[in-house]
Amino acid sequence: MDVIFGVLLALLIIVALSVTTVVLAVRFVVKRLRRSRAVGGAVLRTRARVATGPRGKVLRMRVRLRESLESGRAALEVAAHGDGPRGDLTRLFRRIEHEGESLDLQLRLMESETDAAALSRELRTADGRVEQVVDLVRRLRSAVAAGLGGVSDDALTALHADVDREVAALHAGVQELRLLNQGDALGGRPRPIRPAA
Incomplete structure (x- = not known):
């Protein structure tokens, strides 16, 4: 037991x-x-x-705000890993992000609003604020892209010149090799080659 x-x-x-x-x-x-x-x-x-109606609009504003802030974060990560502009962009984005987070909290509060008339009144103001944040992030991304574009343009121009130089040197080497090979085929006398058109 x-x-x-x-x-x-x-x-x-x-x-x-x-x-x-x-x-x-x-x-x-x-x-x-x-x-x-x-x-x-x-x-x-x-x-x-x-969602539909005013609550659906609030949720769509939250999605737009979140996606905008994520795109700003991604732009700053690209700038940080590349040779792009940095300066005060990180500090400015933190301020934008802070405002965006405060706005997202307001939007979350609006989701729980039971008075449809009050919600409709607040929607215009909130929509304007979301557009301001989206515009700020867009301008920040443009600044990062412009900085990266300038670096890329200079690098690509230098790379283009290097490639042109190498192609010209390779072409001259091939012509010289052909001249030597033709000389061997003719018994040691090189035959003049017309330059390529």
């Missing part, structure tokens, strides 16, 4: 530990998914497609 009780107690402990481990693992995964930008963005885009 003691043996059966011991086995049952051991099984109960194993089941309790297993359930606890599974619960903790599921909670960890759920927390990671909630913090993930990609998952959060996908959920927000799906909600914006499904």
